[in-house]
Amino acid sequence: MTDTQLVIIGSGPAGYTAAVYAARANLSPVVIAGSVTAGGELMNTTDVENYPGFPAGVQGPELMESMREQAEKFGAEVIYDDVATLKLEPGAHQIETALGARYTAQAVILATGSAYRELNLPNEKKLSGHGVSWCATCDGFFFRNQHIAVVGGGDSALEEATFLTRFASKVTLIHRRQELRASQAMQDRAAADEKLEYLLDSEVTEIHGEDSLSGLTVRNTVSGETSELPVTGLFVAIGSDPRTSLFGDQLSLRSDGYLNVEGRTSKTAIEGVFAAGDVIDSVYRQAITAAGSGCSAALDAEHYLADLDAVTKQAEAVAAAEASQAPAPIAS
Amino acid sequence: MSTEVTDATFEETVLKSDKPVLVDFWAPWCGPCRMVSPIVDQIAEENTEKLNVVKVNTDENLETASKYGITSIPALYVFKDGEVAKTIIGARPKPALEDELSDFI
Numbered sequence: 001m002t003d004t005q006l007v008i009i010g011s012g013p014a015g016y017t018a019a020v021y022a023a024r025a026n027l028s029p030v031v032i033a034g035s036v037t038a039g040g041e042l043m044n045t046t047d048v049e050n051y052p053g054f055p056a057g058v059q060g061p062e063l064m065e066s067m068r069e070q071a072e073k074f075g076a077e078v079i080y081d082d083v084a085t086l087k088l089e090p091g092a093h094q095i096e097t098a099l100g101a102r103y104t105a106q107a108v109i110l111a112t113g114s115a116y117r118e119l120n121l122p123n124e125k126k127l128s129g130h131g132v133s134w135c136a137t138c139d140g141f142f143f144r145n146q147h148i149a150v151v152g153g154g155d156s157a158l159e160e161a162t163f164l165t166r167f168a169s170k171v172t173l174i175h176r177r178q179e180l181r182a183s184q185a186m187q188d189r190a191a192a193d194e195k196l197e198y199l200l201d202s203e204v205t206e207i208h209g210e211d212s213l214s215g216l217t218v219r220n221t222v223s224g225e226t227s228e229l230p231v232t233g234l235f236v237a238i239g240s241d242p243r244t245s246l247f248g249d250q251l252s253l254r255s256d257g258y259l260n261v262e263g264r265t266s267k268t269a270i271e272g273v274f275a276a277g278d279v280i281d282s283v284y285r286q287a288i289t290a291a292g293s294g295c296s297a298a299l300d301a302e303h304y305l306a307d308l309d310a311v312t313k314q315a316e317a318v319a320a321a322e323a324s325q326a327p328a329p330i331a332s
Numbered sequence: 333m334s335t336e337v338t339d340a341t342f343e344e345t346v347l348k349s350d351k352p353v354l355v356d357f358w359a360p361w362c363g364p365c366r367m368v369s370p371i372v373d374q375i376a377e378e379n380t381e382k383l384n385v386v387k388v389n390t391d392e393n394l395e396t397a398s399k400y401g402i403t404s405i406p407a408l409y410v411f412k413d414g415e416v417a418k419t420i421i422g423a424r425p426k427p428a429l430e431d432e433l434s435d436f437i
Contacts, residue, residue, distance in 0.1 A: 142402060
């Protein structure tokens with residue numbers, strides 16, 4: 001059992017930024033980074049062009065490595081393990097990892113991020129890794145000169161689609177509405193891409209294939225007509241859901257599943273428990289907003305720990321004063 | 333440490349092995365592969381008597397990767413008597429991997 005002041009769960013921009021701030025405030029934070037998910041979602045991206053301070057862009061994994069280095073430089077301890085159980089008990093929150101390490105923490109920052117959403121269609125799981133994928137940068141390479149479909153209409157969908165045109169013979173972007181949610185910059189880039197075509201007002205209703213993906217059935221959401229799309233690759237980019245399974249039964253969640261915090265702070269309903277990043281943000285969900293949110297959580301935790309410390313010191317002072325005023329024990 | 337296997341050595345090292353062989357298909361540009369690689373190394377070290385563990389760089393050994401229909405990495409395949417006996421797609425924490433590999437370790 002290791003007693004700590006602060007444990008940070010998660011290691012995306014929110015977790016690592018919280019770690020930088022907390023470490024600089026001498027809180028010696030322990031970051032439980034995840035065994036295979038350390039660095040978070042940016043580990044699966046390539047060029048990040050909108051993170052301030054990098055006019056030439058920066059590779060996602062490189063940015064996350066730098067954040068980790070910066071946190072460690074100031075004394076954060078990064079553990080590559082996963083939290084198995086979390087008991088939130090004010091004063092001494094209990095954390096146990098998958099490999100059996102145990103920590104108590106006076107304060108906890110939850111920066112668990114989000115997980116890719118699935119289409120929830122039959123065959124999706126079975127063909128995952130056999131044509132169905134959630135990571136263009138990991139898997140795009142295997143689809144050289146093939147026809148690939150990307151589902152989704154946001155920035156990540158368009159980013160995946162334009163990335164995949166480097167390898168594919170053709171990429172079809174399937175989106176259930178007419179308008180894309182992606183930023184104008186992303187849309188302009190996509191529009192210039194000759195290998196990219198659009199199937200709008202459309203949704204995937206069936207995934208076909210025995211050992212590997214052979215095609216999709218796509219339904220037009222306006223006319224109701226269905227058509228077959230003979231693709232060998234399907235990349236799903238329809239957003240993500242907050243990862244709350246560790247604490248969903250102990251803290252109140254919003255109706256959309258995101259973790260509830262108090263106003264513009266990072267405070268959750270349990271004393272000494274703070275939250276940051278995508279797990280509380282259903283709106284912005286950017287690396288920079290997650291980082292900013294991690295900073296807020298570290299400052300909130302810092303204030304909380306300082307108050308806790310002041311209360312403890314005051315109690316000790318009172319006890320010491322009482323002890324000094326007490327009559328000396330009479331020797332018998 | 334686990335050894336690197338190539339298109340040229342795959343048959344000899346993997347398919348003709350007396351022991352089951354865990355093959356870690358990876359590529360240098362794959363983030364999750366880098367995360368799972370040290371875990372695979374640990375499993376290799378802890379189970380040397382039961383399991384051989386090798387790595388195949390899919391960038392350099394396309395023939396083997398495409399023969400086994402690899403389209404997502406990391407992909408961990410167990411080969412037993414020359415046949416695929418188990419496939420695990422995607423990076424997993426160590427306890428989860430050990431659980432999936434329980435028949436072989």
